[in-house]
Amino acid sequence: MTTMTEASVREFKMPDVGEGLTEAEILKWYVQAGDTVTDGQVVCEVETAKAAVELPIPYDGVVRELRFPEGTTVDVGTAIIAVDVAGGAPAAPETPAEAPEASTAPEASAAPEKKPEGRQPVLVGYGVAASSTKRRPRKGPEVPVQQASVAIQTELNGHGPAPTSPAATVQPRPLAKPPVRKLAKDLGVDLTTVIPSGPDGIITREDVHAAATPAAAPAPLVAQAPVTAPVAPTASYDAARETRVPVKGVRKATAAAMVGSAFTAPHVTEFVTVDVTRTLKLVEELKQDKDLQGLRVNPLLLIAKALLVAIKRNPDINASWDETNQEIVLKHYVNLGIAAATPRGLIVPNIKDAHTKTLPQLAESLGELVATAKEGRTSPAAMQGGTVTITNVGVFGVDTGTPILPPGEAAILAVGAIKLQPWVHKGKVKPRQVTTLALSFDHRLVDGELGSKVLADVAAVLEQPKKLITWA
Numbered sequence: 513m514t515t516m517t518e519a520s521v522r523e524f525k526m527p528d529v530g531e532g533l534t535e536a537e538i539l540k541w542y543v544q545a546g547d548t549v550t551d552g553q554v555v556c557e558v559e560t561a562k563a564a565v566e567l568p569i570p571y572d573g574v575v576r577e578l579r580f581p582e583g584t585t586v587d588v589g590t591a592i593i594a595v596d597v598a599g600g601a602p603a604a605p606e607t608p609a610e611a612p613e614a615s616t617a618p619e620a621s622a623a624p625e626k627k628p629e630g631r632q633p634v635l636v637g638y639g640v641a642a643s644s645t646k647r648r649p650r651k652g653p654e655v656p657v658q659q660a661s662v663a664i665q666t667e668l669n670g671h672g673p674a675p676t677s678p679a680a681t682v683q684p685r686p687l688a689k690p691p692v693r694k695l696a697k698d699l700g701v702d703l704t705t706v707i708p709s710g711p712d713g714i715i716t717r718e719d720v721h722a723a724a725t726p727a728a729a730p731a732p733l734v735a736q737a738p739v740t741a742p743v744a745p746t747a748s749y750d751a752a753r754e755t756r757v758p759v760k761g762v763r764k765a766t767a768a769a770m771v772g773s774a775f776t777a778p779h780v781t782e783f784v785t786v787d788v789t790r791t792l793k794l795v796e797e798l799k800q801d802k803d804l805q806g807l808r809v810n811p812l813l814l815i816a817k818a819l820l821v822a823i824k825r826n827p828d829i830n831a832s833w834d835e836t837n838q839e840i841v842l843k844h845y846v847n848l849g850i851a852a853a854t855p856r857g858l859i860v861p862n863i864k865d866a867h868t869k870t871l872p873q874l875a876e877s878l879g880e881l882v883a884t885a886k887e888g889r890t891s892p893a894a895m896q897g898g899t900v901t902i903t904n905v906g907v908f909g910v911d912t913g914t915p916i917l918p919p920g921e922a923a924i925l926a927v928g929a930i931k932l933q934p935w936v937h938k939g940k941v942k943p944r945q946v947t948t949l950a951l952s953f954d955h956r957l958v959d960g961e962l963g964s965k966v967l968a969d970v971a972a973v974l975e976q977p978k979k980l981i982t983w984a
Contacts, residue, residue: 521594526558788947848900910928925951928948
């Protein structure tokens with residue numbers, strides 16, 4: 513048996529997989545202590561505020577320890593797994609500057625390791641693709657932070673020092689999110705002395721405040737009881753009648769972004785109802801076109817093309833507001849966002865340089881976006897840099913909505929359900945395919961005239977698709 517030494521152990525640290533993110537949640541471990549791993553093997557899946565990403569290990573060896581259980585939010589740069597590099601040369605622990613895994617994480621999905629099927633996300637505009645998912649029960653040794661917490665609790669309750677063990681004798685870095693660490697610093701609280709009450713030993717703001725008050729001193733143990741107990745709902749909470757879900761990951765980031773957008777950008781929404789009968793006929797014709805065989809051809813494809821044409825005719829709609837420099841930034845490219853609803857929350861991946869694409873190329877890009885979202889492989893980079901967005905709420909059977917702008921964008925187009933309705937066509941009332949479009953825009957950037965022109969142009973193209981030829 514090979515004796516594992518500290519010199520042969522390498523620590524794999526949580527990389528920054530999303531350009532400046534400070535933390536990520538461990539969704540699932542694919543390995544356990546004692547498993548053999550190889551360079552490039554995916555060892556876990558993590559969720560950031562932008563996407564779920566699989567992380568590959570950058571060396572060969574035997575897993576010695578999983579530092580955190582599934583469901584734990586870990587700061588970037590914190591070691592999450594220790595691997596004994598059997599037969600390898602001793603190496604010092606990595607530093608954040610060395611870690612190559614940050615650049616390779618978005619490509620981890622290509623690794624041939626086992627991968628959870630997961631629930632398929634719903635791309636707004638393509639219907640539901642549902643399946644079931646199960647989590648594997650956690651195995652392996654207790655994580656050090658839990659042992660350390662038990663040791664502290666034992667001493668505070670007067671039961672003497674906790675039994676020593678290799679894991680307990682090493683003081684781990686307390687688990688706390690960056691805002692909580694800042695709060696502790698401002699209040700002069702040492703996080704290593706704080707008893708965590710959050711899930712999986714995470715220190716909360718309440719824990720820090722409690723540690724900063726005299727009531728949290730070791731003497732009055734009665735006053736400390738609420739601090740050491742897990743955070744619980746109020747007394748009026750009935751578990752049989754209510755379910756409480758922690759807000760984190762993509763949902764938390766989306767909520768913060770939407771609140772920030774709603775209360776920063778002055779929103780205006782305009783509506784138009786349009787006869788899209790000719791557009792639906794063109795969709796059926798294009799499905800038979802040999803240049804589009806094997807590609808996704810549907811109304812959303814032509815709606816996307818119509819919006820791109822409208823932007824070409826009214827380029828000032830494709831802009832953003834720079835609050836710091838007090839400037840309007842006019843974009844000479846269009847990264848077209850397509851809103852997608854997933855089990856983890858709303859995501860908006862975008863098609864880069866959509867304005868340069870032909871109809872077949874746009875169809876191919878939409879197809880790739882759908883496939884990537886369904887497989888849960890949407891990378892953080894795919895959701896950055898959007899300039900204008902489409903959200904197809906019509907797939908849920910509603911007529912339209914008043915969408916909130918994605919941060920940094922000047923306009924978002926909502927597409928309602930396409931329904932057969934009585935419509936005056938050529939002087940007679942006939943059944944026609946009709947939908948309602950809603951365009952929300954930032955009134956700092958876009959005035960009523962510009963917004964109305966863009967919406968009217970989109971409607972004109974969908975009513976008379978031949979304008980795709982004359983205006984494109």
